[in-house]
Amino acid sequence: MTRLRLLSGPDLSLGAESMRAHVQRLGPPPMARAVLLGAIERSGLTGRGGAGFPVARKWHSVSAAGSAPVIIVNGAEGEPQSLKDRVLMTTRPHLILDGALIAARVLRAAEIAIYVGEHHHAAWTAMAAALAERPEPELRRARMAAAPARYVAGESSAAVNFLSSSIGTPTSKPPEPHTAGVGGAPTLVQNVETLAHVALIGRYGAEWYRSAGRRGAAGTVLLTAAGAVRSPGVLEVEAGTTVAEAVEMAGGAAGSPRAVLLGGYFGSWVDARQAMELPLDQAALRQAGYGLGCGVVGVISEHACGVCETARIMAYLAGESSAQCGPCFFGLRALSEACSRIAARGTNRDDLARLARWSSEVRGRGACKHPDGAIIFLQSALRTFGDEFATHPAHWRNHPSPVAMQTA
Amino acid sequence: MSNDLSLTVDRIRCDGRGLCAELLPEMIRLDDWGYPIVAAGPVPDHLLPLAQRAVSRCPVLALALRRVDRDQ
Amino acid sequence: MNDQLLWYTTRAAGAVSMIMLTGVVVLGVMSTLRATPRGLPRFFTPALHRNIALVTLVFLALHVVTAVVDPFTSLGWTAAVIPFSSYYRTFWLGLGTIAFELLLAITVTSLLRGLLGHGAWRAIHWLTYAAWPVAIVHGLGTGTDAWSPWLFTLTCLCVGAAAFVVVYRFTAGSTDPLAAQRASFRAGVDRRPDR
Numbered sequence: 001m002t003r004l005r006l007l008s009g010p011d012l013s014l015g016a017e018s019m020r021a022h023v024q025r026l027g028p029p030p031m032a033r034a035v036l037l038g039a040i041e042r043s044g045l046t047g048r049g050g051a052g053f054p055v056a057r058k059w060h061s062v063s064a065a066g067s068a069p070v071i072i073v074n075g076a077e078g079e080p081q082s083l084k085d086r087v088l089m090t091t092r093p094h095l096i097l098d099g100a101l102i103a104a105r106v107l108r109a110a111e112i113a114i115y116v117g118e119h120h121h122a123a124w125t126a127m128a129a130a131l132a133e134r135p136e137p138e139l140r141r142a143r144m145a146a147a148p149a150r151y152v153a154g155e156s157s158a159a160v161n162f163l164s165s166s167i168g169t170p171t172s173k174p175p176e177p178h179t180a181g182v183g184g185a186p187t188l189v190q191n192v193e194t195l196a197h198v199a200l201i202g203r204y205g206a207e208w209y210r211s212a213g214r215r216g217a218a219g220t221v222l223l224t225a226a227g228a229v230r231s232p233g234v235l236e237v238e239a240g241t242t243v244a245e246a247v248e249m250a251g252g253a254a255g256s257p258r259a260v261l262l263g264g265y266f267g268s269w270v271d272a273r274q275a276m277e278l279p280l281d282q283a284a285l286r287q288a289g290y291g292l293g294c295g296v297v298g299v300i301s302e303h304a305c306g307v308c309e310t311a312r313i314m315a316y317l318a319g320e321s322s323a324q325c326g327p328c329f330f331g332l333r334a335l336s337e338a339c340s341r342i343a344a345r346g347t348n349r350d351d352l353a354r355l356a357r358w359s360s361e362v363r364g365r366g367a368c369k370h371p372d373g374a375i376i377f378l379q380s381a382l383r384t385f386g387d388e389f390a391t392h393p394a395h396w397r398n399h400p401s402p403v404a405m406q407t408a
Numbered sequence: 409m410s411n412d413l414s415l416t417v418d419r420i421r422c423d424g425r426g427l428c429a430e431l432l433p434e435m436i437r438l439d440d441w442g443y444p445i446v447a448a449g450p451v452p453d454h455l456l457p458l459a460q461r462a463v464s465r466c467p468v469l470a471l472a473l474r475r476v477d478r479d480q
Numbered sequence: 481m482n483d484q485l486l487w488y489t490t491r492a493a494g495a496v497s498m499i500m501l502t503g504v505v506v507l508g509v510m511s512t513l514r515a516t517p518r519g520l521p522r523f524f525t526p527a528l529h530r531n532i533a534l535v536t537l538v539f540l541a542l543h544v545v546t547a548v549v550d551p552f553t554s555l556g557w558t559a560a561v562i563p564f565s566s567y568y569r570t571f572w573l574g575l576g577t578i579a580f581e582l583l584l585a586i587t588v589t590s591l592l593r594g595l596l597g598h599g600a601w602r603a604i605h606w607l608t609y610a611a612w613p614v615a616i617v618h619g620l621g622t623g624t625d626a627w628s629p630w631l632f633t634l635t636c637l638c639v640g641a642a643a644f645v646v647v648y649r650f651t652a653g654s655t656d657p658l659a660a661q662r663a664s665f666r667a668g669v670d671r672r673p674d675r
Binding site (some may be wrong): 241327358 | 417418419420421422423438441442443445451458
């Protein structure tokens with residue numbers, strides 16, 4: 001049975017755990033720098049913001065840059081279907097702040113900034129209140145920053161750009177944030193869930209972290225179960241839990257599942273039969289050609305139309321381009337229009353050919369990974385819903401299918 | 409190919425003027441919207457002077473020749 | 481005869497420089513507006529702009545040198561570098577010195593654009609809009625035959641051409657296909673406190 005870790009403690013419906021209750025339950029945050037970095041290294045913790053980058057390696061590159069770094073606690077959660085970061089911020093803010101404190105001490109950071117969506121009011125209130133309760137000097141100096149309500153605002157360079165210049169658009173790399181970020185200082189951009197894990201690893205050690213996990217994976221993961229499941233919402237599961245097991249924990253599928261969207265809009269569609277067996281672990285999913293992303297597990301049933309869902313999501317992603325790079329803005333718009341044409345007016349050879357051509361041309365030609373993410377998503381749709389794309393009827397000839405997945 | 413210089417494009421600065429594709433058609437072509445698609449890999453020696461000229465003629469200095477790490 | 485030759489060369493080189501500089505300004509604006517005659521490659525306009533600019537400098541150098549060494553004007557080399565330091569037509573010549581130095585700065589920074597970076601280069605290149613009119617006024621004020629019919633007509637044509645393109649440039653919108661969308665997205669994510 002899964003042992004809750006991040007989400008253990010008082011019931012989530014009770015809201016934010018106070019500092020006093022937090023310290024009473026878990027003890028004070030740990031102190032020794034060298035021990036902490038070693039523990040994080042041995043734990044094998046990977047980032048939970050979407051990229052899944054090894055945390056210890058990221059911290060090493062930030063400290064290797066030389067000057068005092070800035071830490072951005074990234075709670076922007078731009079992915080519309082993901083709820084985990086908000087749930088964590090509204091119920092366990094002190095875990096996140098502990099993690100930020102540990103990072104600040106290990107990396108000898110000059111500054112901590114807590115980056116929360118300006119429209120995520122509950123999360124903002126909880127984090128601000130928790131911050132006010134903290135006595136540690138690093139946290140007393142920390143500032144809150146309101147992320148603009150756009151998909152790309154949570155991207156690392158956009159977060160850095162926002163804190164440097166108040167403009168939340170991604171920037172060209174080089175330089176990478178860990179080399180030169182906010183105000184030119186090396187910057188660590190770390191997701192709130194990752195920092196919450198750091199807070200527990202710092203107290204209990206790497207071996208404790210690795211004691212949870214199934215099928216060779218280590219630790220626990222926060223997921224957002226979405227779409228055609230009976231109890232959608234945030235779950236904490238052991239890494240390596242299969243999609244089928246996670247869906248069961250979310251009350252089971254509502255209707256016969258057709259496909260699963262793994263990782264949110266920045267992830268991939270997987271055919272349900274194949275998806276159910278997949279273990280929810282970054283390394284294992286990478287090997288299978290997928291990714292955990294931000295932990296969204298979105299199920300659509302046989303009643304839904306994969307083509308229409310894909311077209312809607314592509315339209316959203318195209319609209320969220322920051323319009324800085326031609327290939328992204330024009331390419332995603334063209335791809336989205338082609339999908340919409342197939343969805344609304346029926347399949348046609350030209351649009352299918354265009355989807356294939358533009359997908360391969362646009363990929364890798366933006367300053368950030370937004371177009372790449374959208375194209376990986378689209379290519380997974382073309383694979384998973386290949387038959388539907390090839391034979392899609394014009395919808396005005398048929399009844400419209402129910403909207404299965406939420407956009408923002 | 410004895411050098412390890414590759415062409416990179418600053419995608420934000422690039423605004424699709426298309427001079428690069430005219431000056432180095434061997435390695436650069438334009439997509440449907442006028443933005444450059446650059447052939448991957450190091451620039452062949454015989455094209456290096458032409459690549460350098462394309463770099464210096466980009467009106468917004470978006471095109472660059474960079475040394476790329478082998479293990480990247 | 482020798483001094484007459486120098487004198488004629490100064491005036492001729494000055495007139496030619498003015499015509500060529502006007503051409504450079506026109507081509508520069510055309511480059512910004514991405515205006516290239518049909519059938520010609522896109523690099524044509526900026527390349528011609530660049531080449532004519534360099535040739536203009538040659539004529540400008542000729543104009544300056546012949547003026548300085550001319551015994552009639554007895555300008556001395558300081559007049560060529562320090563504005564308003566000559567006794568001969570102090571003010572109008574001084575304008576010429578200013579225009580010359582601006583053009584020198586613009587040219588040098590353009591040749592070193594790769595080292596300077598686009599931002600710094602562009603900032604200095606804006607000085608063209610100052611250098612050109614100053615050069616024209618210098619010509620009208622100090623030129624011996626500035627008001628002669630043929631040179632005056634030439635000057636008017638140059639002013640007309642430049643005025644036309646400059647007005648066009650500042651009234652035409654951006655040629656960046658993403659200008660509008662970029663600005664609109666940015667307005668939505670720009671959280672400057674004073675906005």
